[in-house]
Amino acid sequence: MFIVFEGINGSGKTKHVHSFIKELKKRGKKVKLYEYPDKAGIFGKPIKNFLNKDIDISPESQFLLFLADIMKDQDSIKKDLEKGYWVIADRYALTTIAFQRINYTKAKEIISALNIIRPDHIIYLSVSPDIAIERIKGKKRYTRFERDEEFLIKANFRYKELASENFLSKWITIETTKPFEEVSQEIVKKVLNHKH
Numbered sequence: 001m002f003i004v005f006e007g008i009n010g011s012g013k014t015k016h017v018h019s020f021i022k023e024l025k026k027r028g029k030k031v032k033l034y035e036y037p038d039k040a041g042i043f044g045k046p047i048k049n050f051l052n053k054d055i056d057i058s059p060e061s062q063f064l065l066f067l068a069d070i071m072k073d074q075d076s077i078k079k080d081l082e083k084g085y086w087v088i089a090d091r092y093a094l095t096t097i098a099f100q101r102i103n104y105t106k107a108k109e110i111i112s113a114l115n116i117i118r119p120d121h122i123i124y125l126s127v128s129p130d131i132a133i134e135r136i137k138g139k140k141r142y143t144r145f146e147r148d149e150e151f152l153i154k155a156n157f158r159y160k161e162l163a164s165e166n167f168l169s170k171w172i173t174i175e176t177t178k179p180f181e182e183v184s185q186e187i188v189k190k191v192l193n194h195k196h
């Protein structure tokens with residue numbers, strides 16, 4: 001089973017990823033986690049430099065850089081799935097469409113042409129950008145996108161478009177304005193008990 005978590009910064013995504021993994025392990029499942037961007041991977045340095053605003057690159061280059069970071073793990077993901085692992089990804093190719101300012105249709109065409117591994121479910125943690133920015137406040141260091149409300153509004157809109165089209169897989173949209181525990185239980189119910 002391959003599950004992808006998506007959402008803008010401040011959606012609570014990473015916390016929910018770890019909470020879901022804990023639940024899977026409690027149920028005796030073997031789990032592998034992939035996190036993107038992979039700052040320790042071969043594309044980690046240019047990605048880190050870009051996110052920290054040390055370098056500027058064109059929207060097309062951004063898209064290809066972040067996509068290459070994801071594509072490098074395709075063989076590993078395939079092997080993990082064959083071995084019976086539950087593979088969880090904290091972000092995937094959907095982020096590259098939502099976050100990079102490349103043409104929406106072109107981005108989807110490129111990803112479809114690459115024959116990327118399709119997740120069984122994409123969990124989209126939805127939150128309004130103003131709430132997301134409020135949650136992010138107080139961080140010691142901000143990356144390029146985190147305080148840009150206009151950018152987060154655009155990314156949010158793209159995610160909603162992708163979800164409405166069920167691009168790459170079945171999307172499960174979950175509002176994260178509710179208390180953390182409630183959201184965690186909803187994820188478990190909708191994914192593990194298949195109550196869509």
